[in-house]
Amino acid sequence: MTAAVNVTGLTKSYGEKTVLKGLSLSVKSGTVFGLLGANGAGKTTTIECMLGIKKADSGTSSLLGLDPKKDRRRLFEQVGVQFQESQYQNEIxxxxxxxxxxxxxxxxxxxxxxxxxxxxxxxxxxxxxxxxxxxxxxxxxxxxxxxxxxxxxxxxxxxxxxxxxxxxxxxxxxxxxxxxxxxxxxxxFMDEVEALCDEICILKKGSPVFMGTVSEAKEKSGCEKFEDAYLILSEDNAE
Amino acid sequence: MKRFFTLMKNELKLNIRDMNMVIFALIMPLAVFIVLGLIYRSKPAFEGADYTFLEQSFGAVCAVSICAGGLMGLPLVVADYREKKILKRFKATPASPGLLLGAELAIYMLYCDVSLITLAIAAYISGAGFGGSLVKFLGSWALTAISTLSIGMMVGGLAKNSKQAGVIASILYFPALLFSGTTVPFEIMPKIMQKLVGLSPLTQGIGLMKSTFLGIPSGNTAAAILTMLLTTAVCTGISVKFFKWE
Missing domain, CATH: 3.40.50.300 (P-loop containing nucleotide triphosphate hydrolases)
Known part of the structure; x- marks a missing residue:
């Protein structure tokens, strides 16, 4: 299976604050990938840098084999995006x-x-x-x-x-x-992640603290319920 | 082309629903013209002139709607879309800045067209006579409209948010309305002021519209045409090249 998303060393800061610290990840074609983390962990910034909507300070992003900056128009023929805040014209x-x-x-x-x-x-x-x-x-x-x-x-x-x-x-x-x-x-919603995602990445302050499948997350944390596993992993700084 | 017209159709619907441009670009110029007509009736522009004040003002009144669209409507709508992050959503689609700006530009051009037609009807009813060359007048009108709209496009393309665009729009719109010969006749201004406002492409355009409407010789036609063409080229270039999605 080829990778639909390939991101390496993504770094982004807003002024003094570093929001992404060299994130690398890859999403296989035809799978569901979940980005998890507390509010402010860098999920939205990750997505926006991957898409080239925001300019990353360093790192590369390739979607469907295309560079979102150089091939923006060709890429977005095949990529759909739902942003967190919905934007629409007043009276539309x-x-x-x-x-x-x-x-x-x-x-x-x-x-x-x-x-x-x-x-x-x-x-x-x-x-x-x-x-x-x-x-x-x-x-x-x-x-x-x-x-x-x-x-x-x-x-x-x-x-x-x-x-x-x-x-x-x-x-x-x-x-x-x-x-x-x-x-x-x-x-x-952890039930949603468990139902949908093949692989997940838990972000904490801009760094991944876990990457793998839901069952691996449960195994690693020793919890039976995924929500407990998520809470333990997202507080754990070991990785 | 289909994407352009679908986008334009939807944006035009929203624009009409908003009513601002209907008032400022269609109703207001017509009202100004009617008021001028009621005040001056068929008085000559000055003693001994062989054209009336109303005939002399036709071009300037056309510019009222051009200013409303180009210096108010267009920059504000683009900046508002940026602030509301609507442009950000467009950035994640295959839309190009040229497509978006082009569709908005076409809408405001349409307002100018409709306004011109209503004014022409009003002029016909009032008995104002057209003494110039229709082709030359329409050419001057089109140049004035496109150069003013390109200024608006540049402001809208670059302003950070609608507040900033609003400030810039006001700085451009109100002096344009007052001093370019739109409301205050160019002829009654002091010489030094005439020189200053003469630099603006709008003043040049109004002067050209006036002379081609009346069929009288204008000052420097080539310079006026050049000023407006240059403004259009520079502003359009800047607005597309340095377009800000966010």
Whole structure:
């Protein structure tokens, strides 16, 4: 299996504060990779530096074999991104935002079908700002899937969703994974990570303290429950 | 081309929903023209002039809508998208700065077009006569519009946030409105001031529109055309080259 994401020695500081300390990781094609860590551990910065949205101080990032800086437009034909904070124009409606996003790609997915799949098919003519937090979150996952991506980045994908909606999103993502989609996600829900992720990386203050599978994490920490394992590992500085 | 028109269509809908430009780029210039018409009726521009004050002002009133779009609307909308991180989302798509700026530019150009048409109708009804060359007038109008919009595009492309863009827009918009001959006639300004505001491409454009509308000789046509072309080229170049997504 080839790597969909290859990152080496990623370093980033904001002024005095170093947010990423030489992070290297690689995500195999067709797998789900979870970036975990407390608030401020550097998850979002990692994603933004990988994507070339933020300029890393040093290190390299290659997505689907492309350099996100040099091949930005070619790369983002095949990569979908859902940012943690959703951004949209003031008065825009759901169908307008979808159409405006879809028109940027050469062969976009059928967005009204995607909206239906994510349970917001009846909200197409609603204003985006009038949606509930969970509906808006699902809309932004839809936007990330409109390019028919080979690789998708989902930053805090199910924040704000109720239990039912979370399960639905998991199911759709698992199906997409079976079709060969590579997913990089961040999450604070350990049940979600356990259900979805093939491999995880736990970040602490910009450095990885654990990298491996969920069961390896449990083994290493000696815990039966993954959430306990996560808490022990993310407090442990040994690695 | 399809992506350009879809983007433009959606952005235009949002822009109309916002109403600001409908008021400042369409209604306001028309209102200014109607008020001028009511005040001056068919009075000559000055004693012995063979054209009326209203005819003399037509080009300047066209510039009211050009200023509203180019120096207010365009820079503010782009800077607002940057601040709201909408441009950041666009950065993670295959969209190019040229596509985004081009679509916004086209929208404001459209406002200018519609405004020109409404003003022309109002001028026709008021009995203002067109004494110049239509081709030359439309050429001057188009140059004025595109050079002013390119200034706005540069401000919008580079401003850090909408507050900064707002300040720059005000610094450009209000003096432009007052001093370029848009509202205060160029002719009544002191010589030194005429020289100063004469440097602005907007003043040059208004002068050119006026002379081509009336069919009277203008000062230095070549210099005016050159100033506006140069402004357009430099500002467009800078706005695309140094475009800031975040």
């Amino acid at each position: 409606r759901v169908n307008e935002l979808c159409e405006e996003t879809a028109c940027l790609y050469s062969s976009p997915a059928d967005w009204s079908e995607l909206c239906k799949k994510f349970g917001i098919g009846d909200k197409l003519s609603a204003q985006v700002k009038s949606l509930s937090g969970g509906e808006r979150q699902r809309l932004f996952i839809v936007l990330a899937l409109i390019p028919k991506p080979k690789l998708v980045f989902l930053d805090e994908l199910t924040t704000g969703l109720d239990a039912r909606a979370r399960r639905d999103v998991w199911k759709i993502l698992s199906e997409l994974k079976k079709e060969g989609l590579t997913i990089v996600l961040t999450s604070h």
